[in-house]
Amino acid sequence: MPAPQCSSCHATRAALRRPRSGQALCGPCFCTAFEAEVLHTVLAGRLLPPGAVVAVGASGGKDSTVLAHVLRELAPRLGVSLRLVAVDEGIGGYRDAALAAVRRQAARWDLPLTVVAYADLFGGWTMDAVARSTAGTGRSRACCTFCGVLRRRALEEGARLVGATHIVTGHNADDVAETVLMNFLRGDAGRLARGGGLGSRGEGGALPRCRPLQLASQKEVVLYAHFRRLDYFSEECVYAPEAFRGHARDLLKLLEAARPSAALDLVHSAERLALAPAARPPPPGACSRCGALASRALCQVCALLDGLQRGRPRLAIGKGRGGRDEEGPPGPPPPPPSDLRSGPGPAAGECGAACKERCE
Amino acid sequence: MVWQVLEGLSRDSAKRLRFVPGVVYVDEGAACGQSWEDRAKTLTDVRQILQTLGFPWHIVTLEEVFALPPSVLRCSAQDPVGTVETYKVAVDSFLQQQRTLAAEGVRGSPSSAQGEEQPSQPCTQDPQDPVGPPPAAQTEALSQLFDSVKTLTAKEELLQTLRTHLILHVARTHGYSKVMTGDSCTRLAIKLMTSLALGRGAFLAWDTGFSDERHGDVVVVRPMREHTLKEVAFYNRLFAVPSVFTPAIDTKASEKASIHRLMEGFLLRLQAQFPSTVSTVYRTSEKLVKAPRDGCAAGPRCLLCMCSLDVDSADSATAFGAQTQDFSQTPAPTPRAEAGAPAGPCCAAGPGGAPNCWQGTRPCGREGSRAHVIEQLCYACRVNMKDVPCLEPLPPYILAEAQLRSQRPSVEIQEYLVNSDDEAPASGSGALGPPEQEGKEARAACGCINKNFFN
Numbered sequence: 001m002p003a004p005q006c007s008s009c010h011a012t013r014a015a016l017r018r019p020r021s022g023q024a025l026c027g028p029c030f031c032t033a034f035e036a037e038v039l040h041t042v043l044a045g046r047l048l049p050p051g052a053v054v055a056v057g058a059s060g061g062k063d064s065t066v067l068a069h070v071l072r073e074l075a076p077r078l079g080v081s082l083r084l085v086a087v088d089e090g091i092g093g094y095r096d097a098a099l100a101a102v103r104r105q106a107a108r109w110d111l112p113l114t115v116v117a118y119a120d121l122f123g124g125w126t127m128d129a130v131a132r133s134t135a136g137t138g139r140s141r142a143c144c145t146f147c148g149v150l151r152r153r154a155l156e157e158g159a160r161l162v163g164a165t166h167i168v169t170g171h172n173a174d175d176v177a178e179t180v181l182m183n184f185l186r187g188d189a190g191r192l193a194r195g196g197g198l199g200s201r202g203e204g205g206a207l208p209r210c211r212p213l214q215l216a217s218q219k220e221v222v223l224y225a226h227f228r229r230l231d232y233f234s235e236e237c238v239y240a241p242e243a244f245r246g247h248a249r250d251l252l253k254l255l256e257a258a259r260p261s262a263a264l265d266l267v268h269s270a271e272r273l274a275l276a277p278a279a280r281p282p283p284p285g286a287c288s289r290c291g292a293l294a295s296r297a298l299c300q301v302c303a304l305l306d307g308l309q310r311g312r313p314r315l316a317i318g319k320g321r322g323g324r325d326e327e328g329p330p331g332p333p334p335p336p337p338s339d340l341r342s343g344p345g346p347a348a349g350e351c352g353a354a355c356k357e358r359c360e
Numbered sequence: 361m362v363w364q365v366l367e368g369l370s371r372d373s374a375k376r377l378r379f380v381p382g383v384v385y386v387d388e389g390a391a392c393g394q395s396w397e398d399r400a401k402t403l404t405d406v407r408q409i410l411q412t413l414g415f416p417w418h419i420v421t422l423e424e425v426f427a428l429p430p431s432v433l434r435c436s437a438q439d440p441v442g443t444v445e446t447y448k449v450a451v452d453s454f455l456q457q458q459r460t461l462a463a464e465g466v467r468g469s470p471s472s473a474q475g476e477e478q479p480s481q482p483c484t485q486d487p488q489d490p491v492g493p494p495p496a497a498q499t500e501a502l503s504q505l506f507d508s509v510k511t512l513t514a515k516e517e518l519l520q521t522l523r524t525h526l527i528l529h530v531a532r533t534h535g536y537s538k539v540m541t542g543d544s545c546t547r548l549a550i551k552l553m554t555s556l557a558l559g560r561g562a563f564l565a566w567d568t569g570f571s572d573e574r575h576g577d578v579v580v581v582r583p584m585r586e587h588t589l590k591e592v593a594f595y596n597r598l599f600a601v602p603s604v605f606t607p608a609i610d611t612k613a614s615e616k617a618s619i620h621r622l623m624e625g626f627l628l629r630l631q632a633q634f635p636s637t638v639s640t641v642y643r644t645s646e647k648l649v650k651a652p653r654d655g656c657a658a659g660p661r662c663l664l665c666m667c668s669l670d671v672d673s674a675d676s677a678t679a680f681g682a683q684t685q686d687f688s689q690t691p692a693p694t695p696r697a698e699a700g701a702p703a704g705p706c707c708a709a710g711p712g713g714a715p716n717c718w719q720g721t722r723p724c725g726r727e728g729s730r731a732h733v734i735e736q737l738c739y740a741c742r743v744n745m746k747d748v749p750c751l752e753p754l755p756p757y758i759l760a761e762a763q764l765r766s767q768r769p770s771v772e773i774q775e776y777l778v779n780s781d782d783e784a785p786a787s788g789s790g791a792l793g794p795p796e797q798e799g800k801e802a803r804a805a806c807g808c809i810n811k812n813f814f815n
Binding site for chain 2: 180184266271
């Protein structure tokens with residue numbers, strides 16, 4: 001059966017069907033549609049005002065590559081200028097290859113690139129060192145917890161270095177949907193209350209962050225990268241299989257098979273959640289050590305680094321009860337990997353990492 | 361749950377329950393494709409159990425939804441008498457009532473709950489019970505309806521909706537003011553996650569909370585929500601509680617067939633790995649409040665689930681979804697999308713959509729009435745309705761109520777219309793934009809949103 005006509009230009013054969021609507025489109029029309037939708041997201045949410053200097057968090061992966069490409073196309077229309085900021089977490093065998101991809105992209109697009117490394121910012125702690133430090137407790141290594149918190153701080157530092165006014169990251173609809181599912185499964189009411197909306201406005205001196213790709217599904221991001229022949233790094237992080245997010249990801253894949261609009265429905269649900277005032281996070285103050293935004297005396301970065309320095313890496317993870325780094329029954333089979341397993345009846349509805357920086 | 365109620369009402373329990381219960385059983389065999397013989401067998405078993413209870417009981421078949429009045433979908437105001445009295449006074453008056461009745465020697469009791477003054481109904485032990493099969497036309501219509509729905513997810517949602525309406529109707533007719541359901545903690549956790557995945561985030565507190573007052577005069581309560589399924593199973597076994605197994609609409613369906621099944625499988629598997637999963641999810645549900653979104657306190661209600669509508673053009677995900685999903689038309693920025701809107705819903709049902717369906721408007725009355733109904737639904741119900749290609753097989757009370765609601769505003773503005781054509785401008789979407797676009801029957805939210813964003 002011959003391929004149908006593109007339903008937008010009616011001039012050429014359709015090359016793909018959009019995952020959500022099943023609409024048949026040819027390559028260029030699809031790319032145009034995708035870019036138009038991202039533009040709409042940015043304009044409707046007033047995310048990037050004209051004249052903004054935008055730091056794009058570039059990891060070399062498909063999402064940030066597509067984000068950088070689309071924003072570069074839209075930059076004249078939006079009146080913004082772009083800078084690429086890449087973060088080097090010090091994960092051997094993974095991050096170096098990804099950074100090489102970012103460097104190629106920066107050269108091709110002629111965008112200024114800044115690389116910030118954990119080792120420089122956080123006193124010599126790379127992710128590999130963190131993983132070594134947290135290994136051997138019998139529980140999971142909780143690498144993703146550390147990496148997420150530290151990366152956000154690193155991104156912020158990098159953005160300040162280049163003089164940016166806004167930070168954008170390449171989270172897509174599937175990422176947001178997975179986050180919602182994860183937060184529900186772990187009972188993280190604080191993060192649920194903070195989630196929703198297209199990004200944080202930046203309180204207390206932090207740079208405003210947003211996610212222009214938030215309403216695009218992951219499949220469409222991949223299709224766009226394919227049709228624009230973008231060069232990106234597609235391997236998974238070495239520590240990814242241990243993450244709790246894997247469960248949420250599997251669930252989302254199944255849900256999308258049953259109902260293609262599942263990710264969008266989840267995002268809609270998350271935006272409309274009505275949580276009790278008691279469950280909402282407390283208003284943020286300042287960290288006593290570094291002055292950054294924090295819900296408690298120490299911001300999460302300082303708390304995590306503190307734990308690492310002291311040789312008790314799980315100090316800041318869990319229900320915020322410092323000093324308990326090994327819990328759980330000492331049964332014969334070690335429990336399968338999970339980070340931040342929350343027990344029933346949380347006190348204030350927050351898990352340990354409760355500052356403005358949203359952990360993955 | 362019924363057993364617990366029985367115990368609670370017995371004379372020697374420490375805290376005696378103070379109400380008179382009835383039991384309702386809904387026979388859904390037709391929706392599940394069972395033959396009348398199987399259903400009759402199940403009904404006999406059920407009848408046996410119910411007869412040992414000593415409460416008034418009612419057996420209704422799902423086919424009766426075709427005989428429901430549209431008033432089922434209207435939210436009636438709560439009886440003010442019941443709300444003003446304090447608890448103690450209410451209990452006292454109830455006990456007084458009981459004593460006078462016992463003194464008069466009337467067998468059976470008025471089916472009233474606390475605080476409500478109801479005329480005593482001569483409720484005998486001979487309840488409403490259809491002895492023969494329901495009219496074949498209704499059974500046929502019901503199976504047609506369920507066969508026309510494309511996905512199991514939408515079928516389950518539709519079944520739940522119809523069942524709720526039916527139970528509501530039974531409760532109202534017999535004067536019950538509260539309906540108790542036996543949802544356990546595990547089931548509610550699954551329901552919570554499923555509702556989340558279906559887009560019902562705004563209504564989680566009503567769907568899974570202890571009490572659900574969105575129907576006005578009848579309150580749905582869930583007293584078993586603290587007990588896990590395991591506890592219930594143990595209880596039933598230890599106390600030899602009789603139970604009947606009936607196949608449901610998703611029995612023997614594959615695990616990936618519907619969102620409900622997926623969530624159930626997922627949560628139970630995760631629970632095996634992380635034993636606190638179900639209780640964590642349940643605790644999260646306790647933190648939800650029934651707050652309407654700021655600014656739209658008493659807005660219109662969804663036709664099917666009777667929650668305040670959560671769809672408005674300001675919401676990013678909804679607006680975006682409306683653009684790219686409902687209408688498989690040209691991409692958003694082109695103004696052609698507006699002109700193409702009317703022919704939308706019928707075409708979106710098929711894969712890919714007919715590419716030329718947007719050219720010219722198709723003045724099809726069916727699309728117009730479908731759009732009328734869709735507008736009155738909340739986000740989640742709209743997504744469900746996408747899997748229902750044609751609205752004709754729906755029970756008449758739904759269509760009648762939709763018709764009624766869509767006509768109301770046009771009656772109001774009729775007198776202000778200058779031109780003499782009496783084609784009623786489309787319906788209750790006055791909030792979304794000016795209704796006077798000639799020839800456009802389908803008031804797609806899409807069209808209005810496009811207009812608002814791309815100027």
